Amino acid sequence: MKLHVRYNINNVCRRLLQEQLNKLDFPCELMGLGEIEIKKTVSEEQYNQLAAALKKYEIEVLDDRISALVQKTKDAIIEMIYLEEKLPVSKISFYLAEKLNYSFGYISKLFSEVTYTSIENFIIMQKVERVKQLIIDDELSLTQIAGKLSYSSVAHLSGQFKKTTGITPSAFHRIIKRRKNNRNMEPMRK
Amino acid sequence: MQYDDFHVLLADDDPDDRLFFKYAIEELKIKTILTTVNDGVELMNYLSEPDASLPHVVFLDLNMPRKGGMECLKEIRANKNYKDLSIAIYSTSGSDKDIEESFVLGANVYIKKPNDFSSLKKILAEVININWQYHISGLNKENFVLSI
Numbered sequence: 001m002k003l004h005v006r007y008n009i010n011n012v013c014r015r016l017l018q019e020q021l022n023k024l025d026f027p028c029e030l031m032g033l034g035e036i037e038i039k040k041t042v043s044e045e046q047y048n049q050l051a052a053a054l055k056k057y058e059i060e061v062l063d064d065r066i067s068a069l070v071q072k073t074k075d076a077i078i079e080m081i082y083l084e085e086k087l088p089v090s091k092i093s094f095y096l097a098e099k100l101n102y103s104f105g106y107i108s109k110l111f112s113e114v115t116y117t118s119i120e121n122f123i124i125m126q127k128v129e130r131v132k133q134l135i136i137d138d139e140l141s142l143t144q145i146a147g148k149l150s151y152s153s154v155a156h157l158s159g160q161f162k163k164t165t166g167i168t169p170s171a172f173h174r175i176i177k178r179r180k181n182n183r184n185m186e187p188m189r190k
Numbered sequence: 191m192q193y194d195d196f197h198v199l200l201a202d203d204d205p206d207d208r209l210f211f212k213y214a215i216e217e218l219k220i221k222t223i224l225t226t227v228n229d230g231v232e233l234m235n236y237l238s239e240p241d242a243s244l245p246h247v248v249f250l251d252l253n254m255p256r257k258g259g260m261e262c263l264k265e266i267r268a269n270k271n272y273k274d275l276s277i278a279i280y281s282t283s284g285s286d287k288d289i290e291e292s293f294v295l296g297a298n299v300y301i302k303k304p305n306d307f308s309s310l311k312k313i314l315a316e317v318i319n320i321n322w323q324y325h326i327s328g329l330n331k332e333n334f335v336l337s338i
Contacts, residue, residue: 074327115323115326116219116220116319116322117319117323122323122327125320125323125327125329129329129330129333132333133330133333136333164336165335165336165337166300166335166336166337166338167289167290167293167335167337171286171290172335174290175290175293175294175335176333178294179293179294179296182294182295
């Protein structure tokens, strides 16, 4: 006996996704184009459960793996800049590749695709943010800050600061101080 | 990865400048929604609408009729509801004193208006990209200054 069936592959996929998501108790909405909006926060365990359930049907949870890796890259860079007592002087590409277990080329490509900036730029931006914070804290001299963040010299630090912000570290220091004074004079409305 | 659209507001009384701005925005990779107003009074009215979707960054032309950019800057920075707004000043002056003064009053970005369209486009692209980086990385906007 031969049976003929007619199906709409798109509807099949939607139904399947919906069933799997319902089974795991994810309130959600299918947005089309493979996008699902989940209307609650998902723990890592739940996420893995879902990914495993869908994998059986060869459905890959794509987006999130990429965003997770990009987020991990950011976290690793920030951790390196903020937590390490002194920045590693070795190549950051090795540091990230080792920490994240992917080739630096792969990490770097994904990072630019998602954030529209390069890892190198992101690191510079984060380092300059750290420098700003240390300037505001007003406990270390610029020479000490340069040492802490592995700049080869104060001139190198100042150059990167100026290139990134358009102003010098000392102008920044002055601006922040004057802002504080202004604020103390005029309390905020509301 | 999906980010929310980036919302940019421009207050400028010059229609040509508004048009250039629009062209520059259209070429960006970052999904950007642009709102334009013609002067400072319109800007403050827009921001104070109870259901206004506040922009992530406001570009302020300094010389506008009715209410100029500096006045808007002061009003915005005096209101806690707008603390997450980045403010970019858009000026023909490039003097260090004007730049520093704007930052002290709470501006985040100071743009010296270039004379040609291609430089303007490049600058706007950079300013919006950096603002966006701050936005998606959750960086502290209070310390955000950029003179370009």
